[in-house]
Amino acid sequence: MKRIATAVAAVMLLSACGGDPLSGGGADNPAPTDTIVVGSGNFPESRLLAEIYAEALSAKGVKVSKKLNIGNRELYFKGVQDGSIDLIPEYTGVLLKHVNKTAPEVGSEEVYAALKKALPQGLIVLDKSAAEDKDAVVVTKQTASQYSLKSIDDLVPYCKDMVFGGPPEFQTRPDGLPGLKEKYNCEFKSFKALDVGGPVTVAGLKDGTVQAADLFTTDTAITTNEFVALEDPKSVFAAQNVLPLINEKKASEQVRGILNAISKKLDTKTLLDLNAKLAAPEKPEPDKVAKEWLASVGL
Incomplete structure:
Protein backbone atom coordinates (compact mmCIF):
# COMPACT_ATOMS: atom_id res chain seq x y z
CA MET A 1 0.00 0.00 0.00
CA LYS A 2 2.90 2.34 0.80
CA ARG A 3 4.33 1.74 -2.68
CA ILE A 4 0.98 2.71 -4.26
CA ALA A 5 0.78 5.91 -2.20
CA THR A 6 4.33 6.85 -3.17
CA ALA A 7 3.68 6.26 -6.86
CA VAL A 8 0.45 8.25 -6.77
CA ALA A 9 2.24 11.12 -5.05
CA ALA A 10 4.94 11.07 -7.73
CA VAL A 11 2.38 11.21 -10.51
CA MET A 12 0.61 14.14 -8.81
CA LEU A 13 3.91 15.95 -8.37
CA LEU A 14 4.79 15.52 -12.04
CA SER A 15 1.38 16.86 -13.02
CA ALA A 16 1.80 19.83 -10.74
CA CYS A 17 5.27 20.60 -12.08
CA GLY A 18 4.07 20.39 -15.65
CA GLY A 19 1.18 22.77 -15.14
CA ASP A 20 -1.89 22.66 -17.32
CA PRO A 21 -0.88 21.71 -20.88
CA LEU A 22 -4.04 23.39 -22.16
CA SER A 23 -3.50 26.66 -20.30
CA GLY A 24 -3.52 29.54 -22.71
CA GLY A 25 -5.51 27.49 -25.21
CA GLY A 26 -9.19 27.44 -25.91
CA ALA A 27 -11.48 29.02 -28.45
CA ASP A 28 -10.17 32.50 -27.65
CA ASN A 29 -6.58 31.41 -28.24
CA PRO A 30 -6.52 28.85 -31.05
CA ALA A 31 -3.41 27.31 -32.54
CA PRO A 32 -1.51 29.57 -34.95
CA THR A 33 -2.70 29.16 -38.54
CA ASP A 34 0.83 28.39 -39.78
CA THR A 35 1.60 25.80 -37.10
CA ILE A 36 0.29 22.34 -36.29
CA VAL A 37 -0.04 21.89 -32.53
CA VAL A 38 0.49 18.22 -31.68
CA GLY A 39 -0.97 16.92 -28.44
CA SER A 40 -0.86 13.63 -26.56
CA GLY A 41 -2.64 11.79 -23.80
CA ASN A 42 -1.12 11.13 -20.39
CA PHE A 43 0.54 7.77 -21.02
CA PRO A 44 3.87 6.81 -22.66
CA GLU A 45 2.54 5.27 -25.87
CA SER A 46 0.46 8.35 -26.67
CA ARG A 47 3.45 10.63 -26.08
CA LEU A 48 5.61 8.43 -28.29
CA LEU A 49 3.10 8.45 -31.15
CA ALA A 50 2.73 12.23 -30.84
CA GLU A 51 6.51 12.58 -31.08
CA ILE A 52 6.52 10.37 -34.19
CA TYR A 53 3.91 12.60 -35.83
CA ALA A 54 5.69 15.80 -34.78
CA GLU A 55 9.17 14.65 -35.83
CA ALA A 56 7.98 13.41 -39.24
CA LEU A 57 6.10 16.62 -39.99
CA SER A 58 8.97 18.82 -38.83
CA ALA A 59 11.47 16.87 -40.95
CA LYS A 60 9.39 17.71 -44.03
CA GLY A 61 9.34 21.41 -43.24
CA VAL A 62 5.96 21.64 -41.51
CA LYS A 63 5.98 24.07 -38.57
CA VAL A 64 5.09 22.16 -35.41
CA SER A 65 4.65 22.85 -31.71
CA LYS A 66 3.81 20.33 -28.99
CA LYS A 67 1.46 20.11 -26.00
CA LEU A 68 2.16 16.67 -24.59
CA ASN A 69 0.91 14.73 -21.57
CA ILE A 70 -2.34 16.70 -21.48
CA GLY A 71 -4.50 14.19 -19.64
CA ASN A 72 -7.33 11.84 -20.52
CA ARG A 73 -9.57 11.92 -23.58
CA GLU A 74 -12.26 13.78 -21.70
CA LEU A 75 -9.77 16.65 -21.33
CA TYR A 76 -7.75 16.71 -24.53
CA PHE A 77 -10.71 16.19 -26.86
CA LYS A 78 -12.00 19.60 -25.74
CA GLY A 79 -8.71 21.08 -26.92
CA VAL A 80 -9.06 19.43 -30.33
CA GLN A 81 -12.61 20.73 -30.61
CA ASP A 82 -11.81 24.30 -29.61
CA GLY A 83 -8.79 24.49 -31.92
CA SER A 84 -6.04 24.82 -29.31
CA ILE A 85 -4.76 21.39 -30.40
CA ASP A 86 -4.64 20.37 -34.06
CA LEU A 87 -3.40 16.79 -34.08
CA ILE A 88 -3.35 13.92 -31.62
CA PRO A 89 -2.80 10.14 -31.87
CA GLU A 90 -6.02 8.23 -31.24
CA TYR A 91 -7.54 4.75 -31.11
CA THR A 92 -10.58 3.99 -33.24
CA GLY A 93 -12.84 2.08 -30.84
CA VAL A 94 -12.46 4.23 -27.74
CA LEU A 95 -12.71 7.44 -29.76
CA LEU A 96 -15.93 6.19 -31.38
CA LYS A 97 -17.38 5.43 -27.94
CA HIS A 98 -16.38 8.91 -26.80
CA VAL A 99 -18.35 10.65 -29.56
CA ASN A 100 -21.16 8.06 -29.67
CA LYS A 101 -21.63 6.19 -26.41
CA THR A 102 -24.15 3.75 -27.93
CA ALA A 103 -22.08 2.82 -31.01
CA PRO A 104 -22.53 -0.95 -31.53
CA GLU A 105 -19.61 -1.54 -33.91
CA VAL A 106 -16.72 -3.70 -32.69
CA GLY A 107 -14.82 -4.89 -35.79
CA SER A 108 -11.89 -2.92 -37.18
CA GLU A 109 -13.38 -1.82 -40.51
CA GLU A 110 -16.87 -1.23 -39.08
CA VAL A 111 -15.52 0.89 -36.23
CA TYR A 112 -13.38 2.96 -38.60
CA ALA A 113 -16.27 3.62 -40.96
CA ALA A 114 -18.60 4.57 -38.11
CA LEU A 115 -15.97 6.83 -36.54
CA LYS A 116 -15.50 8.87 -39.72
CA LYS A 117 -19.24 9.57 -39.78
CA ALA A 118 -19.59 10.29 -36.06
CA LEU A 119 -16.88 12.93 -35.57
CA PRO A 120 -17.95 16.53 -34.96
CA GLN A 121 -17.74 18.91 -37.91
CA GLY A 122 -14.21 20.18 -38.49
CA LEU A 123 -12.47 17.06 -37.17
CA ILE A 124 -11.33 14.11 -39.28
CA VAL A 125 -9.30 10.95 -38.87
CA LEU A 126 -6.74 9.90 -41.46
CA ASP A 127 -5.77 6.36 -42.47
CA LYS A 128 -5.88 3.83 -39.66
CA SER A 129 -2.81 1.72 -39.03
CA ALA A 130 -2.65 -2.02 -38.49
CA ALA A 131 -1.29 -1.28 -35.01
CA GLU A 132 -3.85 -2.08 -32.35
CA ASP A 133 -3.69 -1.39 -28.63
CA LYS A 134 -6.78 -2.44 -26.73
CA LEU A 230 -8.27 -12.02 -20.14
CA GLU A 231 -10.05 -12.70 -23.43
CA ASP A 232 -13.09 -10.55 -24.18
CA PRO A 233 -15.54 -12.82 -26.08
CA LYS A 234 -18.42 -10.34 -25.79
CA SER A 235 -16.34 -7.41 -27.11
CA VAL A 236 -16.66 -4.83 -24.38
CA PHE A 237 -13.49 -3.45 -25.95
CA ALA A 238 -13.96 -2.71 -29.64
CA ALA A 239 -11.15 -2.63 -32.22
CA GLN A 240 -8.64 0.05 -31.29
CA ASN A 241 -6.45 0.84 -34.29
CA VAL A 242 -3.97 3.70 -33.99
CA LEU A 243 -4.61 6.69 -36.25
CA PRO A 244 -4.28 10.49 -36.33
CA LEU A 245 -7.19 12.73 -35.28
CA ILE A 246 -6.70 16.14 -36.87
CA ASN A 247 -8.30 19.53 -37.39
CA GLU A 248 -9.52 19.36 -41.00
CA LYS A 249 -8.26 22.88 -41.71
CA LYS A 250 -4.70 21.78 -40.95
CA ALA A 251 -4.89 18.56 -42.97
CA SER A 252 -3.20 19.69 -46.18
CA GLU A 253 -2.28 17.14 -48.83
CA GLN A 254 1.31 17.25 -47.61
CA VAL A 255 0.29 16.67 -43.99
CA ARG A 256 -2.08 13.85 -44.97
CA GLY A 257 0.65 12.18 -46.98
CA ILE A 258 3.19 12.31 -44.14
CA LEU A 259 0.78 10.98 -41.51
CA ASN A 260 -0.71 8.28 -43.74
CA ALA A 261 2.81 7.05 -44.53
CA ILE A 262 3.40 6.62 -40.78
CA SER A 263 0.16 4.64 -40.39
CA LYS A 264 1.20 2.39 -43.26
CA LYS A 265 4.39 1.45 -41.37
CA LEU A 266 2.82 0.91 -37.95
CA ASP A 267 1.64 -2.53 -36.85
CA THR A 268 1.07 -4.08 -33.44
CA LYS A 269 4.50 -5.74 -33.27
CA THR A 270 6.14 -2.40 -34.02
CA LEU A 271 4.13 -0.78 -31.24
CA LEU A 272 5.18 -3.51 -28.80
CA ASP A 273 8.83 -3.08 -29.81
CA LEU A 274 8.66 0.72 -29.42
CA ASN A 275 7.03 0.43 -26.02
CA ALA A 276 9.73 -2.01 -24.96
CA LYS A 277 12.37 0.56 -25.92
CA LEU A 278 10.57 3.23 -23.90
CA ALA A 279 10.48 0.92 -20.89
CA ALA A 280 14.17 -0.02 -21.12
CA PRO A 281 16.31 0.56 -17.99
CA GLU A 282 17.92 3.67 -19.47
CA LYS A 283 14.43 5.21 -20.00
CA PRO A 284 15.12 7.01 -23.30
CA GLU A 285 13.11 10.12 -24.12
CA PRO A 286 10.11 9.48 -26.43
CA ASP A 287 11.45 11.92 -29.05
CA LYS A 288 14.70 9.93 -29.30
CA VAL A 289 12.82 6.66 -29.79
CA ALA A 290 10.57 8.37 -32.34
CA LYS A 291 13.48 9.73 -34.38
CA GLU A 292 15.26 6.37 -34.42
CA TRP A 293 12.15 4.54 -35.61
CA LEU A 294 11.36 7.09 -38.32
CA ALA A 295 14.94 6.82 -39.62
CA SER A 296 14.75 3.00 -39.59
CA VAL A 297 11.66 2.95 -41.83
CA GLY A 298 12.80 5.71 -44.16
CA LEU A 299 10.43 8.41 -42.90
Missing part, protein backbone atom coordinates in the same frame (compact mmCIF):
# COMPACT_ATOMS: atom_id res chain seq x y z
CA ASP A 135 -7.83 -2.11 -23.14
CA ALA A 136 -7.82 -5.44 -21.33
CA VAL A 137 -8.91 -6.80 -17.98
CA VAL A 138 -5.65 -8.08 -16.53
CA VAL A 139 -4.91 -10.33 -13.54
CA THR A 140 -1.75 -11.83 -12.11
CA LYS A 141 -0.63 -15.30 -13.14
CA GLN A 142 -1.39 -16.49 -9.60
CA THR A 143 -4.97 -15.16 -9.72
CA ALA A 144 -5.55 -16.66 -13.16
CA SER A 145 -4.31 -20.03 -11.92
CA GLN A 146 -6.27 -19.89 -8.66
CA TYR A 147 -9.61 -19.28 -10.40
CA SER A 148 -8.87 -20.92 -13.78
CA LEU A 149 -9.27 -17.62 -15.62
CA LYS A 150 -8.84 -17.33 -19.38
CA SER A 151 -11.64 -14.91 -20.25
CA ILE A 152 -13.80 -12.25 -18.60
CA ASP A 153 -16.60 -14.83 -18.64
CA ASP A 154 -14.51 -16.97 -16.29
CA LEU A 155 -14.05 -13.97 -13.99
CA VAL A 156 -17.77 -13.25 -13.50
CA PRO A 157 -18.38 -15.52 -10.47
CA TYR A 158 -15.53 -13.80 -8.60
CA CYS A 159 -16.09 -10.12 -9.56
CA LYS A 160 -18.06 -9.42 -6.39
CA ASP A 161 -15.05 -10.38 -4.26
CA MET A 162 -12.44 -8.39 -6.17
CA VAL A 163 -11.15 -4.82 -6.17
CA PHE A 164 -10.66 -3.45 -9.69
CA GLY A 165 -8.04 -0.83 -10.51
CA GLY A 166 -7.68 1.59 -13.40
CA PRO A 167 -7.82 5.23 -14.43
CA PRO A 168 -10.66 7.22 -12.81
CA GLU A 169 -12.52 7.58 -16.11
CA PHE A 170 -12.82 3.78 -16.42
CA GLN A 171 -15.65 3.99 -13.87
CA THR A 172 -17.94 5.89 -16.23
CA ARG A 173 -16.82 5.16 -19.79
CA PRO A 174 -19.24 2.91 -21.71
CA ASP A 175 -16.38 0.53 -22.46
CA GLY A 176 -15.30 0.54 -18.81
CA LEU A 177 -17.13 -0.70 -15.73
CA PRO A 178 -20.58 0.05 -17.24
CA GLY A 179 -19.72 -2.14 -20.24
CA LEU A 180 -18.46 -4.98 -18.05
CA LYS A 181 -21.71 -4.85 -16.08
CA GLU A 182 -23.91 -4.67 -19.18
CA LYS A 183 -22.24 -7.40 -21.23
CA TYR A 184 -20.95 -9.75 -18.53
CA ASN A 185 -22.97 -8.86 -15.42
CA CYS A 186 -19.61 -8.33 -13.75
CA GLU A 187 -19.74 -5.94 -10.78
CA PHE A 188 -16.60 -5.63 -8.68
CA LYS A 189 -16.58 -5.26 -4.90
CA SER A 190 -15.01 -1.82 -5.29
CA PHE A 191 -12.98 0.34 -7.67
CA LYS A 192 -9.59 1.90 -6.93
CA ALA A 193 -8.57 4.88 -9.04
CA LEU A 194 -4.98 4.38 -10.21
CA ASP A 195 -3.23 5.59 -13.38
CA VAL A 196 -3.56 5.08 -17.14
CA GLY A 197 -1.88 1.75 -17.75
CA GLY A 198 1.15 2.83 -15.75
CA PRO A 199 3.39 1.96 -12.81
CA VAL A 200 0.72 2.59 -10.17
CA THR A 201 -1.63 0.05 -11.75
CA VAL A 202 1.16 -2.49 -12.21
CA ALA A 203 2.22 -2.05 -8.56
CA GLY A 204 -1.38 -2.49 -7.43
CA LEU A 205 -1.65 -5.83 -9.20
CA LYS A 206 1.70 -7.03 -7.94
CA ASP A 207 1.09 -6.27 -4.26
CA GLY A 208 -2.56 -7.32 -4.25
CA THR A 209 -4.08 -3.88 -3.67
CA VAL A 210 -6.26 -4.72 -6.66
CA GLN A 211 -7.05 -8.18 -8.00
CA ALA A 212 -7.91 -7.11 -11.56
CA ALA A 213 -7.04 -4.00 -13.54
CA ASP A 214 -7.26 -2.15 -16.83
CA LEU A 215 -4.02 -2.27 -18.82
CA PHE A 216 -3.22 -1.83 -22.50
CA THR A 217 -2.47 -4.91 -24.58
CA THR A 218 0.78 -3.37 -25.86
CA ASP A 219 2.04 -2.71 -22.33
CA THR A 220 5.32 -4.58 -21.84
CA ALA A 221 4.51 -4.88 -18.12
CA ILE A 222 2.05 -7.67 -18.99
CA THR A 223 4.75 -10.01 -20.25
CA THR A 224 7.46 -8.75 -17.90
CA ASN A 225 5.33 -9.57 -14.86
CA GLU A 226 3.66 -12.64 -16.37
CA PHE A 227 0.25 -11.02 -16.04
CA VAL A 228 -2.70 -12.56 -17.88
CA ALA A 229 -4.84 -10.40 -20.19
Whole structure:
Protein backbone atom coordinates (compact mmCIF):
# COMPACT_ATOMS: atom_id res chain seq x y z
CA MET A 1 0.00 0.00 0.00
CA LYS A 2 2.90 2.34 0.80
CA ARG A 3 4.33 1.74 -2.68
CA ILE A 4 0.98 2.71 -4.26
CA ALA A 5 0.78 5.91 -2.20
CA THR A 6 4.33 6.85 -3.17
CA ALA A 7 3.68 6.26 -6.86
CA VAL A 8 0.45 8.25 -6.77
CA ALA A 9 2.24 11.12 -5.05
CA ALA A 10 4.94 11.07 -7.73
CA VAL A 11 2.38 11.21 -10.51
CA MET A 12 0.61 14.14 -8.81
CA LEU A 13 3.91 15.95 -8.37
CA LEU A 14 4.79 15.52 -12.04
CA SER A 15 1.38 16.86 -13.02
CA ALA A 16 1.80 19.83 -10.74
CA CYS A 17 5.27 20.60 -12.08
CA GLY A 18 4.07 20.39 -15.65
CA GLY A 19 1.18 22.77 -15.14
CA ASP A 20 -1.89 22.66 -17.32
CA PRO A 21 -0.88 21.71 -20.88
CA LEU A 22 -4.04 23.39 -22.16
CA SER A 23 -3.50 26.66 -20.30
CA GLY A 24 -3.52 29.54 -22.71
CA GLY A 25 -5.51 27.49 -25.21
CA GLY A 26 -9.19 27.44 -25.91
CA ALA A 27 -11.48 29.02 -28.45
CA ASP A 28 -10.17 32.50 -27.65
CA ASN A 29 -6.58 31.41 -28.24
CA PRO A 30 -6.52 28.85 -31.05
CA ALA A 31 -3.41 27.31 -32.54
CA PRO A 32 -1.51 29.57 -34.95
CA THR A 33 -2.70 29.16 -38.54
CA ASP A 34 0.83 28.39 -39.78
CA THR A 35 1.60 25.80 -37.10
CA ILE A 36 0.29 22.34 -36.29
CA VAL A 37 -0.04 21.89 -32.53
CA VAL A 38 0.49 18.22 -31.68
CA GLY A 39 -0.97 16.92 -28.44
CA SER A 40 -0.86 13.63 -26.56
CA GLY A 41 -2.64 11.79 -23.80
CA ASN A 42 -1.12 11.13 -20.39
CA PHE A 43 0.54 7.77 -21.02
CA PRO A 44 3.87 6.81 -22.66
CA GLU A 45 2.54 5.27 -25.87
CA SER A 46 0.46 8.35 -26.67
CA ARG A 47 3.45 10.63 -26.08
CA LEU A 48 5.61 8.43 -28.29
CA LEU A 49 3.10 8.45 -31.15
CA ALA A 50 2.73 12.23 -30.84
CA GLU A 51 6.51 12.58 -31.08
CA ILE A 52 6.52 10.37 -34.19
CA TYR A 53 3.91 12.60 -35.83
CA ALA A 54 5.69 15.80 -34.78
CA GLU A 55 9.17 14.65 -35.83
CA ALA A 56 7.98 13.41 -39.24
CA LEU A 57 6.10 16.62 -39.99
CA SER A 58 8.97 18.82 -38.83
CA ALA A 59 11.47 16.87 -40.95
CA LYS A 60 9.39 17.71 -44.03
CA GLY A 61 9.34 21.41 -43.24
CA VAL A 62 5.96 21.64 -41.51
CA LYS A 63 5.98 24.07 -38.57
CA VAL A 64 5.09 22.16 -35.41
CA SER A 65 4.65 22.85 -31.71
CA LYS A 66 3.81 20.33 -28.99
CA LYS A 67 1.46 20.11 -26.00
CA LEU A 68 2.16 16.67 -24.59
CA ASN A 69 0.91 14.73 -21.57
CA ILE A 70 -2.34 16.70 -21.48
CA GLY A 71 -4.50 14.19 -19.64
CA ASN A 72 -7.33 11.84 -20.52
CA ARG A 73 -9.57 11.92 -23.58
CA GLU A 74 -12.26 13.78 -21.70
CA LEU A 75 -9.77 16.65 -21.33
CA TYR A 76 -7.75 16.71 -24.53
CA PHE A 77 -10.71 16.19 -26.86
CA LYS A 78 -12.00 19.60 -25.74
CA GLY A 79 -8.71 21.08 -26.92
CA VAL A 80 -9.06 19.43 -30.33
CA GLN A 81 -12.61 20.73 -30.61
CA ASP A 82 -11.81 24.30 -29.61
CA GLY A 83 -8.79 24.49 -31.92
CA SER A 84 -6.04 24.82 -29.31
CA ILE A 85 -4.76 21.39 -30.40
CA ASP A 86 -4.64 20.37 -34.06
CA LEU A 87 -3.40 16.79 -34.08
CA ILE A 88 -3.35 13.92 -31.62
CA PRO A 89 -2.80 10.14 -31.87
CA GLU A 90 -6.02 8.23 -31.24
CA TYR A 91 -7.54 4.75 -31.11
CA THR A 92 -10.58 3.99 -33.24
CA GLY A 93 -12.84 2.08 -30.84
CA VAL A 94 -12.46 4.23 -27.74
CA LEU A 95 -12.71 7.44 -29.76
CA LEU A 96 -15.93 6.19 -31.38
CA LYS A 97 -17.38 5.43 -27.94
CA HIS A 98 -16.38 8.91 -26.80
CA VAL A 99 -18.35 10.65 -29.56
CA ASN A 100 -21.16 8.06 -29.67
CA LYS A 101 -21.63 6.19 -26.41
CA THR A 102 -24.15 3.75 -27.93
CA ALA A 103 -22.08 2.82 -31.01
CA PRO A 104 -22.53 -0.95 -31.53
CA GLU A 105 -19.61 -1.54 -33.91
CA VAL A 106 -16.72 -3.70 -32.69
CA GLY A 107 -14.82 -4.89 -35.79
CA SER A 108 -11.89 -2.92 -37.18
CA GLU A 109 -13.38 -1.82 -40.51
CA GLU A 110 -16.87 -1.23 -39.08
CA VAL A 111 -15.52 0.89 -36.23
CA TYR A 112 -13.38 2.96 -38.60
CA ALA A 113 -16.27 3.62 -40.96
CA ALA A 114 -18.60 4.57 -38.11
CA LEU A 115 -15.97 6.83 -36.54
CA LYS A 116 -15.50 8.87 -39.72
CA LYS A 117 -19.24 9.57 -39.78
CA ALA A 118 -19.59 10.29 -36.06
CA LEU A 119 -16.88 12.93 -35.57
CA PRO A 120 -17.95 16.53 -34.96
CA GLN A 121 -17.74 18.91 -37.91
CA GLY A 122 -14.21 20.18 -38.49
CA LEU A 123 -12.47 17.06 -37.17
CA ILE A 124 -11.33 14.11 -39.28
CA VAL A 125 -9.30 10.95 -38.87
CA LEU A 126 -6.74 9.90 -41.46
CA ASP A 127 -5.77 6.36 -42.47
CA LYS A 128 -5.88 3.83 -39.66
CA SER A 129 -2.81 1.72 -39.03
CA ALA A 130 -2.65 -2.02 -38.49
CA ALA A 131 -1.29 -1.28 -35.01
CA GLU A 132 -3.85 -2.08 -32.35
CA ASP A 133 -3.69 -1.39 -28.63
CA LYS A 134 -6.78 -2.44 -26.73
CA ASP A 135 -7.83 -2.11 -23.14
CA ALA A 136 -7.82 -5.44 -21.33
CA VAL A 137 -8.91 -6.80 -17.98
CA VAL A 138 -5.65 -8.08 -16.53
CA VAL A 139 -4.91 -10.33 -13.54
CA THR A 140 -1.75 -11.83 -12.11
CA LYS A 141 -0.63 -15.30 -13.14
CA GLN A 142 -1.39 -16.49 -9.60
CA THR A 143 -4.97 -15.16 -9.72
CA ALA A 144 -5.55 -16.66 -13.16
CA SER A 145 -4.31 -20.03 -11.92
CA GLN A 146 -6.27 -19.89 -8.66
CA TYR A 147 -9.61 -19.28 -10.40
CA SER A 148 -8.87 -20.92 -13.78
CA LEU A 149 -9.27 -17.62 -15.62
CA LYS A 150 -8.84 -17.33 -19.38
CA SER A 151 -11.64 -14.91 -20.25
CA ILE A 152 -13.80 -12.25 -18.60
CA ASP A 153 -16.60 -14.83 -18.64
CA ASP A 154 -14.51 -16.97 -16.29
CA LEU A 155 -14.05 -13.97 -13.99
CA VAL A 156 -17.77 -13.25 -13.50
CA PRO A 157 -18.38 -15.52 -10.47
CA TYR A 158 -15.53 -13.80 -8.60
CA CYS A 159 -16.09 -10.12 -9.56
CA LYS A 160 -18.06 -9.42 -6.39
CA ASP A 161 -15.05 -10.38 -4.26
CA MET A 162 -12.44 -8.39 -6.17
CA VAL A 163 -11.15 -4.82 -6.17
CA PHE A 164 -10.66 -3.45 -9.69
CA GLY A 165 -8.04 -0.83 -10.51
CA GLY A 166 -7.68 1.59 -13.40
CA PRO A 167 -7.82 5.23 -14.43
CA PRO A 168 -10.66 7.22 -12.81
CA GLU A 169 -12.52 7.58 -16.11
CA PHE A 170 -12.82 3.78 -16.42
CA GLN A 171 -15.65 3.99 -13.87
CA THR A 172 -17.94 5.89 -16.23
CA ARG A 173 -16.82 5.16 -19.79
CA PRO A 174 -19.24 2.91 -21.71
CA ASP A 175 -16.38 0.53 -22.46
CA GLY A 176 -15.30 0.54 -18.81
CA LEU A 177 -17.13 -0.70 -15.73
CA PRO A 178 -20.58 0.05 -17.24
CA GLY A 179 -19.72 -2.14 -20.24
CA LEU A 180 -18.46 -4.98 -18.05
CA LYS A 181 -21.71 -4.85 -16.08
CA GLU A 182 -23.91 -4.67 -19.18
CA LYS A 183 -22.24 -7.40 -21.23
CA TYR A 184 -20.95 -9.75 -18.53
CA ASN A 185 -22.97 -8.86 -15.42
CA CYS A 186 -19.61 -8.33 -13.75
CA GLU A 187 -19.74 -5.94 -10.78
CA PHE A 188 -16.60 -5.63 -8.68
CA LYS A 189 -16.58 -5.26 -4.90
CA SER A 190 -15.01 -1.82 -5.29
CA PHE A 191 -12.98 0.34 -7.67
CA LYS A 192 -9.59 1.90 -6.93
CA ALA A 193 -8.57 4.88 -9.04
CA LEU A 194 -4.98 4.38 -10.21
CA ASP A 195 -3.23 5.59 -13.38
CA VAL A 196 -3.56 5.08 -17.14
CA GLY A 197 -1.88 1.75 -17.75
CA GLY A 198 1.15 2.83 -15.75
CA PRO A 199 3.39 1.96 -12.81
CA VAL A 200 0.72 2.59 -10.17
CA THR A 201 -1.63 0.05 -11.75
CA VAL A 202 1.16 -2.49 -12.21
CA ALA A 203 2.22 -2.05 -8.56
CA GLY A 204 -1.38 -2.49 -7.43
CA LEU A 205 -1.65 -5.83 -9.20
CA LYS A 206 1.70 -7.03 -7.94
CA ASP A 207 1.09 -6.27 -4.26
CA GLY A 208 -2.56 -7.32 -4.25
CA THR A 209 -4.08 -3.88 -3.67
CA VAL A 210 -6.26 -4.72 -6.66
CA GLN A 211 -7.05 -8.18 -8.00
CA ALA A 212 -7.91 -7.11 -11.56
CA ALA A 213 -7.04 -4.00 -13.54
CA ASP A 214 -7.26 -2.15 -16.83
CA LEU A 215 -4.02 -2.27 -18.82
CA PHE A 216 -3.22 -1.83 -22.50
CA THR A 217 -2.47 -4.91 -24.58
CA THR A 218 0.78 -3.37 -25.86
CA ASP A 219 2.04 -2.71 -22.33
CA THR A 220 5.32 -4.58 -21.84
CA ALA A 221 4.51 -4.88 -18.12
CA ILE A 222 2.05 -7.67 -18.99
CA THR A 223 4.75 -10.01 -20.25
CA THR A 224 7.46 -8.75 -17.90
CA ASN A 225 5.33 -9.57 -14.86
CA GLU A 226 3.66 -12.64 -16.37
CA PHE A 227 0.25 -11.02 -16.04
CA VAL A 228 -2.70 -12.56 -17.88
CA ALA A 229 -4.84 -10.40 -20.19
CA LEU A 230 -8.27 -12.02 -20.14
CA GLU A 231 -10.05 -12.70 -23.43
CA ASP A 232 -13.09 -10.55 -24.18
CA PRO A 233 -15.54 -12.82 -26.08
CA LYS A 234 -18.42 -10.34 -25.79
CA SER A 235 -16.34 -7.41 -27.11
CA VAL A 236 -16.66 -4.83 -24.38
CA PHE A 237 -13.49 -3.45 -25.95
CA ALA A 238 -13.96 -2.71 -29.64
CA ALA A 239 -11.15 -2.63 -32.22
CA GLN A 240 -8.64 0.05 -31.29
CA ASN A 241 -6.45 0.84 -34.29
CA VAL A 242 -3.97 3.70 -33.99
CA LEU A 243 -4.61 6.69 -36.25
CA PRO A 244 -4.28 10.49 -36.33
CA LEU A 245 -7.19 12.73 -35.28
CA ILE A 246 -6.70 16.14 -36.87
CA ASN A 247 -8.30 19.53 -37.39
CA GLU A 248 -9.52 19.36 -41.00
CA LYS A 249 -8.26 22.88 -41.71
CA LYS A 250 -4.70 21.78 -40.95
CA ALA A 251 -4.89 18.56 -42.97
CA SER A 252 -3.20 19.69 -46.18
CA GLU A 253 -2.28 17.14 -48.83
CA GLN A 254 1.31 17.25 -47.61
CA VAL A 255 0.29 16.67 -43.99
CA ARG A 256 -2.08 13.85 -44.97
CA GLY A 257 0.65 12.18 -46.98
CA ILE A 258 3.19 12.31 -44.14
CA LEU A 259 0.78 10.98 -41.51
CA ASN A 260 -0.71 8.28 -43.74
CA ALA A 261 2.81 7.05 -44.53
CA ILE A 262 3.40 6.62 -40.78
CA SER A 263 0.16 4.64 -40.39
CA LYS A 264 1.20 2.39 -43.26
CA LYS A 265 4.39 1.45 -41.37
CA LEU A 266 2.82 0.91 -37.95
CA ASP A 267 1.64 -2.53 -36.85
CA THR A 268 1.07 -4.08 -33.44
CA LYS A 269 4.50 -5.74 -33.27
CA THR A 270 6.14 -2.40 -34.02
CA LEU A 271 4.13 -0.78 -31.24
CA LEU A 272 5.18 -3.51 -28.80
CA ASP A 273 8.83 -3.08 -29.81
CA LEU A 274 8.66 0.72 -29.42
CA ASN A 275 7.03 0.43 -26.02
CA ALA A 276 9.73 -2.01 -24.96
CA LYS A 277 12.37 0.56 -25.92
CA LEU A 278 10.57 3.23 -23.90
CA ALA A 279 10.48 0.92 -20.89
CA ALA A 280 14.17 -0.02 -21.12
CA PRO A 281 16.31 0.56 -17.99
CA GLU A 282 17.92 3.67 -19.47
CA LYS A 283 14.43 5.21 -20.00
CA PRO A 284 15.12 7.01 -23.30
CA GLU A 285 13.11 10.12 -24.12
CA PRO A 286 10.11 9.48 -26.43
CA ASP A 287 11.45 11.92 -29.05
CA LYS A 288 14.70 9.93 -29.30
CA VAL A 289 12.82 6.66 -29.79
CA ALA A 290 10.57 8.37 -32.34
CA LYS A 291 13.48 9.73 -34.38
CA GLU A 292 15.26 6.37 -34.42
CA TRP A 293 12.15 4.54 -35.61
CA LEU A 294 11.36 7.09 -38.32
CA ALA A 295 14.94 6.82 -39.62
CA SER A 296 14.75 3.00 -39.59
CA VAL A 297 11.66 2.95 -41.83
CA GLY A 298 12.80 5.71 -44.16
CA LEU A 299 10.43 8.41 -42.90
